[in-house]
Amino acid sequence: MNDLTEKEQLDELRAWWTENRWMVIGGIALGIAIIVGIRMRGSFETEAALSASSQYEALLEEVAAERSDPARTIADTLFNEYEDTVYADQARLAMARLYMDSGRDADAADVLRPLATARGDEPMQLVARLRLAKILLYQEKPEEVLELVKTPKDSAFAARYNEVLGDAHFALGNFEKAAESYNAVLADERGQQTVDLALVRMKLNDLPGGDDADTISLPAAAAMPEPADVEPSAEVEE
Template sequence: MAVYDLEEQEQLDELKTWWKQHGNRVTTLAVVVALAAVGWQGWNWWQRNQSAQASALYMGLEKAAGERDAKRARELAGELIDKFPRTAYAGMGALLSARVQMDGSDAKNAKLQLQWAAENSRDEALRDLARLRLVALLIDEKAYDEALKQLAVEPSPAFAPRYAELKGDALAAQGKPVEARAAYDAALSPLEKQPRRQGEAAALQEAYREMLQTKRDSLGGAK
């Protein structure tokens, strides 16, 4: 029994010595882990709360859009951008508000909304779409150099044909047929490589391809 007690005392002394050497680090690590867990839970709660508030604002924006209330739509989109810029609702709201502003013939505010979405939306597809709509507005205003500057940003593959098409439109309007034809060729190329679709999707794909080809052929030159 005495031997057992002695061995137990030796183990206890070893534990005390080890704790003196490493106890502070163990305690610090435990605190860091605990704080990380609390922080992660807090971050998740904060994100859910932000998303819920942004969702409520976006619903209000949709209502304003349905009522064609451009002023209210602009105010709500501005609030989304100011308070919740990191949520998907901010980009969506900017695009929706821009459409309402255009319907109300307010191209200036529409461009501001689209510019923000093109540069700051959290979603790549929303950024590409916002830039496309912005470029279309710039071409309508004959701001061709600014439109081409916007189109210098490389889009995701799904948007590449449309980007190239608008580049061709801007170049054609500037009286640059050679460069415009090259842009239309770039728009046509990925469409030729896509698998043939069925039904209505196939009809839409073919109609778009024919439209691009018509634009390209109208400039003359080799086919």
């Protein structure tokens, strides 16, 4: 018979345990270490997020008070210690606005550039590219705008991007391409709430031959007062 007696089964179990006990104990210890590590990592990430949030709130206070030096100190902390958080990206947008309000367009461009030129099309990256493009236009660098800005896949930003592209083409004397971009704005029903349609139409008509250009008629709603400069939908604090 192949059936083992109780004593033989016990002896086999003891032999197996003697041979494999360290592997079993090691596996248990590894499992415990993984569980503890995951919990510690979660706790660390939570603490880091809370700290970054606190730093960002302090930054907004300094920005609101137009205190650029302490704001820059806080922003540098966010950039260096919390670069992978959403608060670092928001800090770049906030600092850019502060610099522009202070007439420091070069500093505004510098602080926006890392976010604006990063790969990807996250909402804050799209906002950063749009703002950097406007600064570059202000600095009379339309060629850089064309390199930076492409019409994004997110149609909520398309109208704003096309208007900036039209401005860059106009500055370069590419009037036909400028007309194409402005017409794309006027044809974008979803994006019409994010731009000043009357201004875009004025830009289009100011192009050489604009009065004779094949333009798209504005909807009746364009005769109503335009909304304020609406930012495309993005969860971005400014």
